[in-house]
Amino acid sequence: MDRAHEEYKVLVAAYALGAIPPHELAEVAHHVASCATCVEEAKAHSGVIDELALTVDPVPLPVGFADGVLALAKRREPSPGETPEPAGAQVLPFRRPVLSGVVAAAAAAIIGVLGAGFLDARSDLRRTRQVIIALTADHGLALAGAGGSEGHMVPTENGALFAAVGLPEPPAGRTYQLWVLRNDQFLSLGTFGVEEGEAVVRIEDPVEGVDGMAVTVEPEGGSEQPSTDPVMRSA
Amino acid sequence: MMERMLGVDSQVVERLQNGDETALRETIGLYGGVVLGMARRILFEPAMAEEVAQDTFLALWRRPGAFDASRGSLQSFLLGVARNKAIDLVRKEEARSRARDLLMAEVETAHTVENPTDRSEDRREVRDALSQLSEVQREAIVLAYFGGRTYREVAAELNIPEGTAKTRLRDGLIKLKDVLDKSGTAEI
Numbered sequence: 001m002d003r004a005h006e007e008y009k010v011l012v013a014a015y016a017l018g019a020i021p022p023h024e025l026a027e028v029a030h031h032v033a034s035c036a037t038c039v040e041e042a043k044a045h046s047g048v049i050d051e052l053a054l055t056v057d058p059v060p061l062p063v064g065f066a067d068g069v070l071a072l073a074k075r076r077e078p079s080p081g082e083t084p085e086p087a088g089a090q091v092l093p094f095r096r097p098v099l100s101g102v103v104a105a106a107a108a109a110i111i112g113v114l115g116a117g118f119l120d121a122r123s124d125l126r127r128t129r130q131v132i133i134a135l136t137a138d139h140g141l142a143l144a145g146a147g148g149s150e151g152h153m154v155p156t157e158n159g160a161l162f163a164a165v166g167l168p169e170p171p172a173g174r175t176y177q178l179w180v181l182r183n184d185q186f187l188s189l190g191t192f193g194v195e196e197g198e199a200v201v202r203i204e205d206p207v208e209g210v211d212g213m214a215v216t217v218e219p220e221g222g223s224e225q226p227s228t229d230p231v232m233r234s235a
Numbered sequence: 236m237m238e239r240m241l242g243v244d245s246q247v248v249e250r251l252q253n254g255d256e257t258a259l260r261e262t263i264g265l266y267g268g269v270v271l272g273m274a275r276r277i278l279f280e281p282a283m284a285e286e287v288a289q290d291t292f293l294a295l296w297r298r299p300g301a302f303d304a305s306r307g308s309l310q311s312f313l314l315g316v317a318r319n320k321a322i323d324l325v326r327k328e329e330a331r332s333r334a335r336d337l338l339m340a341e342v343e344t345a346h347t348v349e350n351p352t353d354r355s356e357d358r359r360e361v362r363d364a365l366s367q368l369s370e371v372q373r374e375a376i377v378l379a380y381f382g383g384r385t386y387r388e389v390a391a392e393l394n395i396p397e398g399t400a401k402t403r404l405r406d407g408l409i410k411l412k413d414v415l416d417k418s419g420t421a422e423i
Contacts, residue, residue, distance in 0.1 A: 010398070010402060011386070012405070013404040013405035013407075014379065014385070014400075014401055016408070017380055017404060017408075018322070018379075019384065019385045019386045021386075021387055044408075044409075044412055048412045048415060049380065051357075051361045052380050053314040053315070055362050056269055056272040056276055056358075057272050057341075058268030058271075058272050059271045060268065061267045061268060061271060062285060065267060065271075065288070065289070066260050066263040069259065069263060069289050072293055073259070193300065195294070195301060
């Protein structure tokens with residue numbers, strides 16, 4: 001389905017409100033991101049939409065609410081036994097070189113989404129992540145991990161974008177770290193966290209010609225080389 | 236005033252990043268009421284709204300770095316997180332959304348709660364601006380924003396063509412911006 005510009009334009013308000021049905025979201029986002037007129041309109045709508053939150057009246061918190069949140073925060077923190085032990089630097093068994101060339105259509109759309117300033121509005125951050133995940137799915141270099149987690153890295157003009165779904169919160173004091181393998185050397189692309197199992201990482205270094213990619217759990221701040229088995233990696 | 240608030244927000248988040256539980260208590264004390272208010276506005280069951288509010292602060296505790304003071308206030312961030320979580324529950328059919336008449340009544344009913352962090356003056360201005368929309372525009376926007384309805388669901392619920400629903404959302408937002416621009420309400 002490919003609507004005419006006028007049809008998309010009248011959908012921009014619904015898009016900014018998060019009122020596009022999920023199965024139409026990627027298509028509409030793709031148009032909005034690639035259309036200067038729609039980007040401007042969406043920016044204007046987003047500023048107004050943030051103001052709508054101000055109409056909410058505060059509600060008195062139940063007695064013990066803060067205690068309850070703190071108790072949950074402590075209870076859900078993993079015990080020391082659940083924290084992965086560093087396994088020492090290791091070579092990950094990537095089997096074949098992957099990733100060549102730019103996936104043009106997906107990359108262009110992603111660049112448009114990221115470049116569209118309206119998506120920086122607070123209420124749009126989550127939707128931005130979901131749009132990028134939708135746009136990167138089935139493109140670029142695919143990674144898979146336990147529990148059905150999966151990720152994709154799509155090259156862009158100035159680097160790449162990595163999007164992942166299905167990743168659990170890392171243990172306390174740990175973070176996810178993204179790696180590429182190039183000429184038998186692991187290079188860190190940085191650390192990242194997840195929100196509701198999802199992550200989007202913007203990579204500013206060129207990623208052409210990499211032999212593989214992996215995600216490991218590392219101490220907060222990251223490691224110089226992978227110190228644990230990958231939780232997700234390319235084939 | 237706003238710059239000072241953003242500075243305070245940044246300091247709170249820095250303390251959260253250092254695992255300061257007092258900072259979390261303070262944040263809940265400042266913003267818990269509006270966060271729960273947002274969840275209650277969207278969800279029918281008060282208990283589920285409370286869970287959403289708890290989850291919102293847990294999310295901040297676990298990933299304080301997700302908040303970026305350069306993009307807006309901590310209150311705005313928390314309200315956005317709470318709204319997303321509540322609407323997710325509605326869309327996954329794990330919770331009931333509030334009915335249209337309740338949503339409309341709450342948007343139109345003004346309350347004044349004295350609290351220096353509530354920005355109650357801004358709230359009044361936004362409410363006044365909403366009241367200047369036509370009823371059909373306001374209804375469409377409230378259903379989409381607080382009801383979590385898609386434009387197709389707005390059309391079905393109001394028994395109007397989908398094209399009309401899209402137009403009401405668009406025209407309503409354009410008019411709202413116009414009114415707010417004239418009243419000079421600052422961005423969050």
